[in-house]
Amino acid sequence: MREGDAPAIRLKGVSKRFGLGNLALADIDLEIAKGEFVFLTGPSGSGKSTLLRLLFCAERPTSGEISVDEMNIGTLSGAQIPLLRRKIGVIFQDFKLLNNYTVFENVALALEVIGLRPDQVKKRVKQVIEGVGLGTKLNRKAVQLSGGEQQRVAIARAVVNRPPIILADEPTGNLDNKRTEEVMLLMEELNARGATILFATHDERLYQNTHRRVVRLEDGKLEAAQ
Ligand SMILES: Nc1ncnc2c1ncn2[C@@H]1O[C@H](COP(=O)(O)OP(=O)(O)OP(=O)(O)O)[C@@H](O)[C@H]1O
Ligand SMILES: [Mg+2]
Structure with a gap:
């Protein structure tokens, strides 16, 4: 395999359990190619934010393997986490x-x-x-x-670094239609310039008419939606 063929994001058999609770994510297999724009959807509580948080080491998987831009996240030391995060722009659901x-x-x-x-x-x-x-x-x-x-500031902060990977967690959740359209255009533009985008939303309107891949979480399990 040529180096360029490696996916930007790869999860293999990934599960996440919080404490003694149910599995928030169950045996997830997902590959996202470099430069791809993928929608991650599913109802509230289905595990969208948890999946994104695993990708920048805000949470650790209970089992399974994750790699991001060819870095194996499972073996990253604390000191290496900033290296990973430099490659990733995160738009947090609660802005931060x-x-x-x-x-x-x-x-x-x-x-x-x-x-x-x-x-x-x-x-x-x-x-x-x-x-x-x-x-x-x-x-x-x-x-x-x-x-x-505030949401738009959070978006600006996530992309200012020109990261090759953008994780967007409900980035349009608080925006009206016009602003939502602007954000979608910005995401398209960033994607056209080469960024890989994983975009979590439960708003069907955002991906109804898209040619993009849509993957759906249901109760922590992943299924292709389109
Ligand atoms: N830090 C945590 N401790 C315990 N349980 C958690 C924690 N974070 C998430 N969960 C649980 O994991 C499951 C998935 O939550 P998650 O936030 O990933 O869902 P979501 O799909 O992002 O939902 P929403 O659309 O409401 O943002 C839920 O049952 C939630 O209660
Ligand atoms: Mg969420």
């Missing part, structure tokens, strides 16, 4: 913004930690924030934004 930081600062942090020059940070951060329609709110604190605006 720093409330008392401004829009600019929330997004800039993601670049400062990788040691980009301040003038480059400024340029890129502004560009991305304008791209999500918040150019006039650069200096507003996150806590002073609406839910939809």
Whole structure:
């Protein structure tokens, strides 16, 4: 197999159990090719967020193997996790913004930690924030934004680093139709530039008319939906 043929994301026999509870994920096999855009759907509680969280080591699988961009996550040491996370932009379901930081600062942090020059940070951060329609709110604190605006900051922060893999957890959950369309276009654009995207949503309208692959979780089990 040529190196380029390796999938961006691969789960093999992956299960996850929290404490003594039921399996949140049961024996998941999933491969996502580099550059693919896949929708992950399923009802509330079916395991979408858990699956995404396993991919950036926020949770560890109970069993099974996971690789991301040819890194075997099961054998990653704590010190190697930042290396993995540099490759992944995560849009969290609950945003995880720093409330008392401004829009600019929330997004800039993601670049400062990788040691980009301040003038480059400024340029890129502004560009991305304008791209999500918040150019006039650069200096507003996150806590002073609406839910939809916070969501767009979270999206800007996830993509500013130009990560090869984007994990989006209900990134349009708080947005109206117009904003949802804008986010979908942004995702298409990022995908066209080469990013692999795994997009979790329970909103059927987002994938009804798509030619993209849709995989569905039902009670922790994976099935192809389309
Ligand atoms: N940290 C945790 N501790 C215990 N149980 C958890 C934890 N995280 C998730 N679960 C359980 O795992 C199952 C899957 O949850 P998950 O959040 O992955 O679902 P989801 O598909 O993302 O749902 P939603 O559409 O509501 O976001 C649920 O039964 C949930 O209660
Ligand atoms: Mg979820």
